């Protein structure tokens with residue numbers, strides 16, 4: 248399971264990131280792609296990068312396979328599992344911008360600086376069922392894409408084809424589709440951070456005995472629908488805070504509240520699902536913060552001039 252999150256602070260600075268929850272560790276590196284790095288495409292003309300990008304992922308065949316990343320203009324994207332729903336075309340379609348799903352991250356971060364531009368370009372995109380190398384599976388993902396002004400969700404399914412949703416909540420989890428998650432949220436309109444008032448039921452007085460009575464029913468389990476409701480509720484109700492330190496803390500406080508603790512879920516392969524890392528990118532300072540399941544130290548890496556102008560990928564152990 249995974250949860251993606253974004254919000255802005257009172258000055259409009261974007262904080263964007265995710266929990267990566269898996270049963271197997273795919274390996275993970277902190278990767279900086281510099282400007283002017285070769286960018287091969289399966290169906291488009293090969294290109295070169297123009298915007299430095301930072302994020303978590305793995306490198307294969309010199310290609311940065313990001314799980315989530317942000318470019319130097321503050322445009323960010325995260326891929327989250329979308330099993331049973333994600334479906335990509337069998338082949339390219341004439342006249343379309345045909346992209347393999349793994350290429351989406353680099354295409355978005357290299358071609359665009361804002362969500363408005365991405366939305367326009369997505370009108371002509373077709374995602375084709377193609378992996379970087381044939382021995383790799385195609386990951387069944389959907390994506391959260393954000394800048395400081397807005398966020399969208401991109402999904403391609405058999406039933407609906409490619410769809411883009413406005414995402415005012417700043418949250419994404421997994422299946423089912425985003426439209427279902429939004430409808431499901433309507434079941435939780437009674438949740439409030441304010442405590443319930445004393446009541447009288449057939450002459451019996453009942454009183455709230457502790458804090459939190461307004462949010463009884465807030466889900467605490469790990470299914471995607473529950474994490475969606477909980478993360479959306481926390482993101483909507485967490486007070487605005489000022490400064491990078493408090494906003495990064497806010498980010499981690501929300502995501503840790505929907506993180507997966509070993510032992511709570513054993514997947515069909517008999518493996519514990521757990522939050523491998525939690526990450527938050529601050530667009531203002533171009534800093535990628537993260538911590539790990541067994542290491543709550545807050546690690547950080549800032550995009551600096553010498554890294555963005557190099558000619559090699561910067562690949563660091565996370």
Ligand SMILES: C[C@H](CCC(=O)NCCS(=O)(=O)O)[C@H]1CC[C@H]2[C@@H]3[C@H](O)C[C@@H]4C[C@H](O)CC[C@]4(C)[C@H]3C[C@H](O)[C@]12C
Nearest residue numbers: 248249268312314326327328349378383384385386421
């Ligand atoms: C499994 C990860 C998503 C975690 C998640 O959403 N879990 C939810 C589980 S569930 O729905 O609730 O069941 C996804 C996110 C990014 C994915 C990786 C990236 O897409 C990069 C490559 C893409 C290759 O095609 C496959 C390997 C891979 C390295 C992917 C492996 C895996 O699918 C990752 C790591």
